């Protein structure tokens with residue numbers, strides 16, 4: 001039975017909230033520990049289901065994992081058996097594709113890996129990943145359920161890889177693999193998200209020389225004997241952005257601490273130019289926004305970083321339903337991420353879906369509690385925002401989606417005065 005959130009909305013959110021470590025940085029960094037036999041310490045891990053799933057996959061293959069404090073582990077990958085890669089977890093978690101690069105680097109082959117599952121927000125093919133390894137000389141076998149990659153002859157010449165789109169995990173997979181090759185390679189059309197840069201920081205601590213991470217051209221000079229390292233996972237700008245948009249949509253006075261303000265330039269710019277009063281202290285990593293005021297968003301268009309993050313699109317849509325005028329939501333990245341708007345409309349939002357990538361939202365609209373279903377982790381968190389803004393009781397099916405990406409989401413919101421609890 002899936003978990004549900006029960007929310008009694010209409011209460012302002014007041015108080016401090018501390019942003020946790022980035023899930024999308026923690027996942028590739030944990031996978032990359034497979035590159036070394038030495039101990040690694042990974043700190044500031046978010047306690048979210050996807051991180052626990054990645055740790056379970058590693059443990060089942062033979063990783064020795066010890067928790068050294070509430071958010072930190074020590075991991076040692078001396079004896080790893082890739083045949084123990086858990087197909088059940090891989091099927092459920094998209095991010096398991098991040099094991100491809102490190103396992104290929106370590107064993108030269110990955111046999112009968114399940115296609116990664118994950119959110120219902122789009123097809124999300126893995127061709128960009130597989131094409132990169134074919135460029136490296138790999139042989140790929142695929143059938144309906146599994147794929148295998150063989151790369152026994154270790155590449156020995158420098159290459160320039162041109163990805164077919166700014167794919168985050170494909171960039172990360174290739175960066176991890178190239179970190180084990182003791183010569184220079186270059187990745188073009190690389191994704192530049194902050195979690196790609198945080199992964200590169202970790203790979204450099206293992207001994208790789210990486211230039212340009214966080215831009216669209218990355219040079220990697222790896223090392224055949226990578227060492228252990230300690231790394232503190234960067235704070236999660238998507239979580240920080242979710243709380244910022246929540247504070248505006250629901251009202252109150254929320255102070256967001258450990259916020260990576262510089263990763264939210266365009267989000268903050270958009271809110272300020274739309275009429276919101278945002279207080280952003282990059283040095284102190286604090287974000288606050290003064291709710292109220294006449295905000296007109298007009299258009300939200302998602303793009304690869306440093307463009308507007310697609311993972312904040314759903315929360316922006318909720319804000320659009322509470323602010324003035326007609327807002328165009330343009331989501332060119334995923335073909336099914338706008339599906340969530342049908343659930344938002346059940347709470348009273350005025351939505352007009354034009355096609356799989358564009359919708360209008362007319363605001364402000366009074367939201368009233370209803371029973372809704374979340375489709376993925378970002379629509380789950382956005383429906384929580386809507387339920388907190390709505391008058392009356394809201395039940396959200398699929399609370400487990402939110403738990404994939406937001407640590408103790410309901411518990412931390414209750415501390416801000418939200419009337420929210422998990423019900424089975």
Ligand code: EPZ
Pocket residue numbers: 024027094095119122123124165166167168169170191304310311332333334335377378405
């Ligand atoms: C990563 O997924 C994230 N997951 C996703 O976050 C995030 O939505 C996505 O990047 C985009 O930022 C992890 O990091 C574990 P992609 P990934 O290959 O790598 C299209 C979350 O909520 N696209 O970057 O699988 C592409 O076709 C999850 O934490 C373009 O159209 O995604 C695909 O449909 C969900 N043009 C989608 O975007 C481009 O130039 C994501 O692609 C690049 C991508």
